[in-house]
Amino acid sequence: MEKITxxxxxxxxxxxxxxxxxxxxxxxxxDIPALCHHPELESSGGSCRVCLVEAVQGGxxxxxTSCNYPVRAGLEVNTSTDQVMKIRKGVLELLLCRVxxxxxxxxxxxxYGIDEPRFFKDEGENNRYKCIACSLCTQVCEDVVGVSAISxxxxxxxxxxxxxxxxxxxxxxxxxxxxxxxxxxxxxxxDSKGVRTIWGRKFKMAACSVCGKPYIPQAQVDWIVKTTGxxxxxxxxxxxxx
Amino acid sequence: MGxxxxxxxxxVKKIDRIIKGYDKSEESLLAILQDFQRAFQYVxxxxxxxxxxxxxxPESKIYAMGTFYKALSLKPRGKHTCKVCMGTACHLxxxxxxxxxxxxxxxxxxxxxxxxxxxxxxxxNCVGACAMAPVVVVDESYxxxxxxxxxxxxxxxxx
Numbered sequence: 001m002e003k004i005t006x007x008x009x010x011x012x013x014x015x016x017x018x019x020x021x022x023x024x025x026x027x028x029x030x031d032i033p034a035l036c037h038h039p040e041l042e043s044s045g046g047s048c049r050v051c052l053v054e055a056v057q058g059g060x061x062x063x064x065t066s067c068n069y070p071v072r073a074g075l076e077v078n079t080s081t082d083q084v085m086k087i088r089k090g091v092l093e094l095l096l097c098r099v100x101x102x103x104x105x106x107x108x109x110x111x112y113g114i115d116e117p118r119f120f121k122d123e124g125e126n127n128r129y130k131c132i133a134c135s136l137c138t139q140v141c142e143d144v145v146g147v148s149a150i151s152x153x154x155x156x157x158x159x160x161x162x163x164x165x166x167x168x169x170x171x172x173x174x175x176x177x178x179x180x181x182x183x184x185x186x187x188x189x190x191d192s193k194g195v196r197t198i199w200g201r202k203f204k205m206a207a208c209s210v211c212g213k214p215y216i217p218q219a220q221v222d223w224i225v226k227t228t229g230x231x232x233x234x235x236x237x238x239x240x241x242x
Numbered sequence: 243m244g245x246x247x248x249x250x251x252x253x254v255k256k257i258d259r260i261i262k263g264y265d266k267s268e269e270s271l272l273a274i275l276q277d278f279q280r281a282f283q284y285v286x287x288x289x290x291x292x293x294x295x296x297x298x299x300p301e302s303k304i305y306a307m308g309t310f311y312k313a314l315s316l317k318p319r320g321k322h323t324c325k326v327c328m329g330t331a332c333h334l335x336x337x338x339x340x341x342x343x344x345x346x347x348x349x350x351x352x353x354x355x356x357x358x359x360x361x362x363x364x365x366x367n368c369v370g371a372c373a374m375a376p377v378v379v380v381d382e383s384y385x386x387x388x389x390x391x392x393x394x395x396x397x398x399x400x401x
Contacts (some may be wrong), residue, residue, distance in 0.1 A: 142276070147300070151306035152306055153304035153309045153310075164290070165287055169301070169302065171301065
């Protein structure tokens with residue numbers, strides 16, 4: 001881990017070489033808004049365009065996505081110049097057109113002074129509800145969970161995550177990592193009476209032997225035991241009573 | 243009903259034969275899907291499921307691939323594909339009316355298949371033959387300078 005010094009918003013800060021600019025800024029208390037980036041997922045980011053900043057290197061200035069732009073020696077980053085704010089505002093306005101139902105996007109846009117987009121609002125046949133098609137959910141499902149139960153389907157304006165053939169996915173373990181990772185709350189997951197419903201499939205939940213609260217889908221326990229060889233008895237109790 | 247069962251049986255054998263002809267590798271996936279498309283005029287769900295099992299690739303990935311490429315269709319297609327070019331040049335030369343004529347005469351909406359399963363009618367964006375505008379492509383054969391009054395003569399040859 002090679003430490004180098006870069007300049008963010010005129011302030012000299014220390015950062016790790018090749019670390020994303022976004023992470024370096026956040027570690028130094030400079031906030032850059034972002035939707036599609038997840039710190040635990042190296043492959044994530046670069047699709048929502050909310051985290052755009054100005055990067056100056058070798059006298060040349062470029063607008064880049066800070067979530068996947070690597071920190072290098074001599075880099076100077078500006079996160080809130082007039083130009084950056086104008087572009088970010090434009091990005092948020094377009095996102096709001098796409099997902100007018102999303103509270104997260106609406107809240108972020110309103111911080112930048114946009115309450116109603118000037119353009120059309122997507123309420124027609126390609127309405128993606130709250131989904132901005134960033135593919136964070138499918139990346140989590142593949143890289144972290146390792147089951148690839150969902151994938152990004154179709155393309156262009158119709159691109160959206162889903163299960164194969166729009167039917168119950170046999171690969172899904174009901175863990176809910178996709179719903180947890182989704183930056184805009186677009187994936188519905190409901191737990192009720194010991195049954196979890198996600199992606200249209202129902203999962204029986206295993207209950208804690210101490211408090212009796214259903215806390216993990218049985219299918220997820222089976223998957224963890226199968227892939228890690230962990231003792232099944234470990235899951236008898238919920239994390240609060242272990 | 244009996245005919246349907248018979249058809250499914252043939253499908254499965256054909257599917258497995260196609261898969262067997264390729265190496266077990268992710269690189270073979272698209273070629274196999276294309277073979278399905280050629281053999282069945284569409285990519286059957288059973289084909290994608292068997293392919294997933296044979297290659298050890300998640301169903302979701304194969305489904306993503308199948309929905310991404312326009313050359314692959316997940317719904318059964320007609321025996322012949324009739325593409326009406328809607329590129330700029332063809333559009334100006336009246337491709338819209340030509341498509342409407344076909345829709346009316348074949349009683350079919352664009353991007354769907356006739357009831358008898360003979361034609362799938364599609365509107366496409368530029369087939370790269372603008373000098374011949376307006377262009378109608380039936381299967382692999384290009385017809386140029388198509389006139390509204392003559393377009394059905396072209397299609398009648400395939401009936």
